[in-house]
Amino acid sequence: MALLDPENWRTLRGGEAEAVEPATGEVLGVLTLAGPSDVERATNRAARAQRDWAGTPYPERAAVLRRAGDLIHRHAPEISEWIVREAGSIPGKAEFEIRTAAEECYEAAALAHRPLGQVLPSAAPRLSYTSRVPAGVVGVIAPFNVPLVLAVRSVAPALALGNAVVLKPDPRTAVCGGHVLAAVFAAAGLPEGLLHVLPGGAGTGRALVGDPRVRVISFTGSTAAGRRVGARAARHLKRAHLELGGNSALLVLADADLDAAMSTAAWASFFHQGQVCMTAGRHLVHASLHDEYVARLAARADALTVGDPYREQVHLGPVIDRGQLDRIDTLVRAAAADGVRIAAGGTHRDLFYRPTVLADGGTGPGSVGASAAYGQEVFGPVAPVRAFHTLDEAVALATDSAYGLALGIVTRDAARALDLAARIPTGLLHINDQTVNDEPVAAFGGLADSGTGARFGGDANLDAFTETRWTTVRATPAAYPF
Template identity: 55%
Template sequence: MLSTEQPRWSFARRRPAGVVSVISPFNFPLILSIRSVAPALALGNAVLLKPDPRTSVSGGVVITRIFEEAGLPAGVLHLLPGGGEVGKALTEAPEVRIISFTGSTAAGRLVGETAGRLLKRAHLELGGNNALVILPGADLDKAASAGAFGSFLHQGQVCMTTGRHLVHESLKEEYIAKLSQKAKHLPVGNPAEDGIAIGPIIDAKQRDRIHSIVQDSTAQGGTVEAGGEFTDLFYSPTVISGISIDNPAWAEEIFGPVAPVISFSTIEEAVEIINGSEYGLSVGVLGDVGLAMKIADQVDSGKVHINEQTVGDEANAPFGGVGDSGTGSRVGGASANIESFTETQWLTVRSEIAPYPF
């Protein structure tokens, strides 16, 4: 109910947008599809779902079958597998009012450009080059464990992966040694087997890109403290030291199990380095909470986790990034999902026709 000076009822109400296109990536296909599909359907929309062609079953077929078994009416959810040409069609289709895209920044720019030209809403959840800050006095055993989890979970194929380790200068050498020991002892192999921590990269193209960045990093002065090798699609957890902020391993989103490390001396320097990236998805800060809050208040990031690493997501929490990490729109939680997948309509009601001077 809205306040009004007129003798009428005045409401702002939410209505379904109509048709929503959901374009999801390969790395967490089930989660990153369902997080948009389910709320869009629940809010009364029809959905066109295009998963990555490499994960069309786990990111598409499984979801459509579940909804079919649950009794969703025919025609409300459509699965349209395919590559970029299908994504382009789902963005340009005149019936589509909202596009929910999760994927690379390069592809997201194309979706956003098309949506802007056609005056459609596009929710763009893109890449990240996320920083983990280790403050002076931090427990290094716990910090190294957090850093290894943040960089090596799912072989680094996570938009929230810890892509930059920023360590206070007093702890740098010890942290590198502990993180490298973690990397060297993580079992690599078939993740269906017991005890395996690191599985395969999605395909050879992505594996070769990871290795190319590692090689470029060493060519520009970086030192591989652990890893830097692969067998088939299995890339060893890798730690790189001795680099500057313009080194490829620090500046680029690698999307692989690679942990570049540099040091800082002051909180102001740490904030400047964090904000030096074009990405702004997630930041983790380990150590004193008071110092960590000073960093949280100054960094450009959609999420900040104090005394946790950078990978964190809950279905009830708004998720999104800024800069090259996305448009700042959010999915997750009731208020964010309602904002994302509905249109607002102003409605007024009088008991009889209003008088007018004409």
């Protein structure tokens, strides 16, 4: 029996939209988008339903989350097809999303019975303790690139901890990033009114952030959009957890084994067409290895197959839409016009952009380091390579960024890598691995322009989706001077 019913995608009032396959332009389905009245209606229902859900015994909440994880596995072929076709993912990436989404549900189920607080000492004759209570209604705004995972990683823990959720998926991936979860949790027995899926644009997001019934916002997306979300949330005095963009560095030290490193390097920049916030946007390579590294990475890029991931066996699928392709190509063309060497790629057919390597060891005009493709988040399959000569220079280059999401270091000396990393602010660190890593049990998030320091995953979800209440209890009323 199919999990998804397209009739459930047409209940909103913000106008019609099409689910489009970026590889072919084929319309996969028709849905409706949310408008401000849909947001108001959803948050009203969510606030009412949340009161009962917060009082539901934790074994019942945990059971819903476990069943949701089981259902994701059970309907993996159907969900996978949507991730491949709607998000332009290769099947392996869809399998990763399904596996991780199920694990997010199982991990969230365990949150339901975590300790609720602490007993505190008190100078007065009273019981003093803290307890975690649900935040209330949580607004989740999720992006297109890893749509299922980046939605469920907030939806599942928020529900497990007694909250209701209003989810706004990106309208480009409204089915695999939104309606899939609505169907999964309905089939898992989640009571009505606790999860609302409202695909829509910026206006829908503004309405969600500004709604007084929504007390916490969980946002994943670009830094520019995150600034607007954070500012609006601050005006309404509500918490906003912002997981934003990146331009992460992969450092390759002089002692690195290039035979082992090239798979790591290619995956870091080309996985899912580079449309991942953790993508390595800067390859910083010791000067003694630079030329060989560029040649090897370019050979890897040239050997990768780009095409329709649903109908062909490929390494890279399409980028999400024409706007994203134009941004990628504009940055690469500008670098080439300034004299940067395109060692591989730099071309496209329709929405299929070839994996691209930009190379130049210099530091002046016309070098990789002077190009916007090096300094900005490209969000495409582009690997700029730049040389360094000393570890101090490597640190200076790695820290010369407004972002602070992920860092990878490739070396035969892990202790030296740890010492080096201590000098480079970053939210995530991977030694002898690339920058695109995530697990449900790990606290995930970045610094500076990569986010507010908020974290998702594991015990960090307790801070993200609950409030701490201090309580004291006396046996008799306290006496005061008046």
